[in-house]
Amino acid sequence: MRSHAGTHREPSTSRAGTGTCTLDPSTGHKKWTLEKDLSTPHTTQIVVAGGLVFVGRTAPPDGIVHAFDADDGSERWSTSTWSGRSEATLGDGLVTAYGFVYVSTADGVVALDAATGAAPSPA
Known part of the structure; x- marks a missing residue:
């Protein structure tokens, strides 16, 4: 199964198995x-915004959100969402708005x- 995200200005991403690739929106060629294996244990849907590709590891103990540069794939940051109060389980999706990534x-x-x-x- 493949997931795609992007707009005519943003790169598109595709995920199959353990790999994630970014496609150039004007040519369709792989950029x-x-x-990095983000398929274990599970990952959120991929979100592309502001030149970054966001994906989260949903199951404990991770609860980590990653941001990658949309142009070259370098990891810009990764942040754990674990508060210490309960398991670091993320929901299935990420939302971007107003300069933030919102994670359930x-x-x-x-x-x-x-x-x-x-x-x-x-x-």
């Missing part, structure tokens, strides 16, 4: 392939800065 966890929704992966400080 890069992510060799066992403890509620976590907002991560899309550029850095940092969680905002409580007010």
